[in-house]
Amino acid sequence: MDDSKIFIVGANGQLGTALKEKYPKARSADINELDITDKKSVEAFDWSNIEVICNAAAYTNVDGAETAEGRKAAWAINADAVANLVAVAAQHNITLIHISSDYVFDGTQPEHLEDECFAPLSVYGASKAAGDIVVSLAPKFYILRTSWVIGEGKNFVRTMLELGKKGVSPSVVSDQVGRLTFTNELVRAIDHLLISKASFGTYNVTNSGTPASWADITRKIFDIANLDLRVTDVTTHDYYADKEGIAPRPLQSTLSLDKIKSEGFSSRDWEEDLETYLQKELQK
Numbered sequence: 267m268d269d270s271k272i273f274i275v276g277a278n279g280q281l282g283t284a285l286k287e288k289y290p291k292a293r294s295a296d297i298n299e300l301d302i303t304d305k306k307s308v309e310a311f312d313w314s315n316i317e318v319i320c321n322a323a324a325y326t327n328v329d330g331a332e333t334a335e336g337r338k339a340a341w342a343i344n345a346d347a348v349a350n351l352v353a354v355a356a357q358h359n360i361t362l363i364h365i366s367s368d369y370v371f372d373g374t375q376p377e378h379l380e381d382e383c384f385a386p387l388s389v390y391g392a393s394k395a396a397g398d399i400v401v402s403l404a405p406k407f408y409i410l411r412t413s414w415v416i417g418e419g420k421n422f423v424r425t426m427l428e429l430g431k432k433g434v435s436p437s438v439v440s441d442q443v444g445r446l447t448f449t450n451e452l453v454r455a456i457d458h459l460l461i462s463k464a465s466f467g468t469y470n471v472t473n474s475g476t477p478a479s480w481a482d483i484t485r486k487i488f489d490i491a492n493l494d495l496r497v498t499d500v501t502t503h504d505y506y507a508d509k510e511g512i513a514p515r516p517l518q519s520t521l522s523l524d525k526i527k528s529e530g531f532s533s534r535d536w537e538e539d540l541e542t543y544l545q546k547e548l549q550k
Contacts, residue, residue: 267460273316275302275351276323280417281365284449285320288457292320302347309350313358318460320363321351324394328369328513331390344393345400352404362404363456366411366468368444370395373516380411380468380525388513402468408459409468410452413519416543417449423540426484427547430493440481440499444519446536447472448543455531464529470521473536477520486537490544 269289276282277294286292293316301307302323325343330336348364355362369391370384384395401407416423423446429436455471458464478486484497506512523533 267318267457271315271317273313273319275300275319275321279322279324280415280419280421281322281449281452283418284453285322285456288453302350303342305350305353308354311354313354313360316358316360318361318363319351319355320456321348322365323347324365325390328388328390328515329511331388331393332511332513337389340390340393341396344390345396348397349400352400352407355404355406359406361406361408361460361466362401363408363410363459364397364401365452366398366409367391367394368411368413368516368519368521370398370411371516373442373518376518377520377522378411378470378518379522380470387516390513391516398468407466408456408464410455410459410471411468411521412447412452412471413444413521414446414472415449415452416446416540422480422483423487423543424547426487427491427544430488430491430495433495435496435498436484437498437500437505438479438481438484439502439505440479441501442515442517442519443477443479445472445475445477445521446483446540448534448536448539451534451539454534455526458531459526459529462530469526469529470523471526472521472523472533473539474523474533475535475537478536483540486540487544490541491548 270291272289272292274285274292274294300311325340331340370386371378372385386392386395451473481499488495
């Protein structure tokens with residue numbers, strides 16, 4: 267595909283950075299050129315010669331969304347702005363790619379299918395579910411529902427690695443279970459859906475492999491980094507017991523990958539991508 271016809275929204279985030287690496291000729295704009303929360307700004311923008319919008323923008327501060335200001339920001343970016351993009355995508359016959367989250371579910375199912383009913387536990391989850399509903403009304407769309415994203419920038423893997431380098435033996439949540447999703451895996455899936463002209467719709471996209479808890483993943487990080495440190499299991503309830511303003515988390519975040527597999531996409535194991543990621547981090 268001609269990447270000069272791709273427009274990346276949220277180009278400076280973890281996924282946006284990976285998309286720019288994959289599609290170096292893709293267009294993007296800063297907030298002075300395009301404010302996606304402003305309907306007039308979106309309508310006035312020049313969408314000519316754009317065939318695909320990759321919406322990698324999101325308000326992702328799960329706990330911050332529980333505050334008065336954060337609630338407004340979450341809904342503005344995760345829902346209202348998405349509606350603005352859907353409108354221009356429909357008007358200009360543009361394919362809209364949108365990133366969803368496991369937080370649209372309540373985490374009671376051991377594995378989530380694409381058509382599971384929404385049951386968000388938090389403001390963030392509700393705002394993401396609203397965005398998904400709006401995108402599903404677009405004539406041409408791909409929703410990629412993902413979880414536990416790791417890329418360039420602040421993330422769980424880097425945080426645990428830095429703690430380990432300082433000799434900290436952390437207590438880590440052990441009752442939330444899922445799979446990591448590296449941004450290069452999301453980009454591979456996006457590219458596959460576009461090139462293969464897969465059926466429009468919603469696809470779960472994470473790395474494959476055995477689901478694990480955050481505590482299990484931390485042990486794997488320390489093992490790869492040769493850090494001889496103890497990881498203490500703690501429940502979500504106990505971890506946040508003395509903290510205020512904490513959003514509820516889904517305990518089961520594993521997403522079924524059968525649908526995108528049926529479209530010919532082969533997911534990479536999260537443990538293999540974790541090792542590759544950490545080897546690069548350790549060389550810095």
